[in-house]
Amino acid sequence: MPISKLSEVMKEMGMLKYESQALLTIAYRDWVKLVRDRTRIIATFVFPFMFIAILGKSFDANLSDTIGYNYLTFVFIGVLGQTLFQSTASGIISLIEDRETDFSQEIFVTPVSRYTIILGKIVGETCVSLTQIIGIIGLGFLIGVRLNISEIIVMAPAMLLISLLGGAFGVFVMSYLNTQRLANQVFPFLLFPQFFLAGVFNPIKGNPFAYQVMTHLAPMTYAVDLLRSIFYHNRPEGALTILHSTLINTTAVIGLILIFFILGTKRFVSRERNR
Numbered sequence: 691m692p693i694s695k696l697s698e699v700m701k702e703m704g705m706l707k708y709e710s711q712a713l714l715t716i717a718y719r720d721w722v723k724l725v726r727d728r729t730r731i732i733a734t735f736v737f738p739f740m741f742i743a744i745l746g747k748s749f750d751a752n753l754s755d756t757i758g759y760n761y762l763t764f765v766f767i768g769v770l771g772q773t774l775f776q777s778t779a780s781g782i783i784s785l786i787e788d789r790e791t792d793f794s795q796e797i798f799v800t801p802v803s804r805y806t807i808i809l810g811k812i813v814g815e816t817c818v819s820l821t822q823i824i825g826i827i828g829l830g831f832l833i834g835v836r837l838n839i840s841e842i843i844v845m846a847p848a849m850l851l852i853s854l855l856g857g858a859f860g861v862f863v864m865s866y867l868n869t870q871r872l873a874n875q876v877f878p879f880l881l882f883p884q885f886f887l888a889g890v891f892n893p894i895k896g897n898p899f900a901y902q903v904m905t906h907l908a909p910m911t912y913a914v915d916l917l918r919s920i921f922y923h924n925r926p927e928g929a930l931t932i933l934h935s936t937l938i939n940t941t942a943v944i945g946l947i948l949i950f951f952i953l954g955t956k957r958f959v960s961r962e963r964n965r
Contacts, residue, residue, distance in 0.1 A: 713809060713810040714813075716813075719814065720814025721818055758927065759931060770917055773822065774852040777819035778812070778857040779859050781815035781860065785811060808954075808958065812858060819856070844920060852943065855909060858954065859950050862950040862957075865957035884910035887904050889915075913943065915934055916936065
């Protein structure tokens with residue numbers, strides 16, 4: 691190999707290492723922020739407890755025999771998908787906080803790819819959401835959800851994709867918002883309706899056409915349905931609980947990650963340069 695070519699390869703490897711270190715540093719910063727934020731940790735478990743232990747448990751005895759599958763397990767899988775998506779998406783609000791404190795400006799002047807910086811934020815919040823989900827799975831065991839370790843392992847790659855989808859969606863939304871206050875006001879209106887459109891708590895298969903259209907426009911739908919399509923695969927309950935196959939859901943999730951990440955990052959970086 692010519693010396694010049696070898697030099698170029700070594701330079702590219704050095705840049706790749708530098709970019710990787712920057713990504714991991716940004717991701718680690720967000721994870722440390724979670725560990726130090728006790729309020730967020732408590733809130734993480736309060737809402738799933740309300741949805742699973744109170745709502746799911748109270749309706750389980752009355753609905754399971756009627757609808758043809760275990761309602762508590764149905765809700766639990768839905769809350770897993772919803773929590774992963776929502777936690778990562780909401781965590782991206784810190785981008786606005788970093789902008790207001792000029793931290794993002796300090797990062798963007800470094801010789802690191804803008805995509806690496808944003809991806810680092812997404813990876814960081816993904817680690818946060820996956821950490822939080824461990825406690826929620828533990829809660830499921832305590833209240834009697836029929837979920838074993840092998841099923842959790844099989845769903846693990848899907849959980850990672852769902853977290854990345856939430857992060858990419860968060861970046862896309864944040865790229866259109868100017869202040870953290872506005873983000874905190876707008877974000878609930880974008881997320882809360884998706885709880886019902888995605889069927890986190892309510893069966894949505896067989897709903898009216900207009901409702902189905904809105905359901906398929908909600909990104910959370912594919913997150914929740916992806917987990918359920920894996921859990922109910924080759925089970926008779928799948929005909930009643932799944933909208934799409936695992937392949938379709940996986941393709942949709944990956945496609946949405948790319949669309950939200952590319953468009954959101956381009957817009958966010960453009961706005962940072964114009965400040």
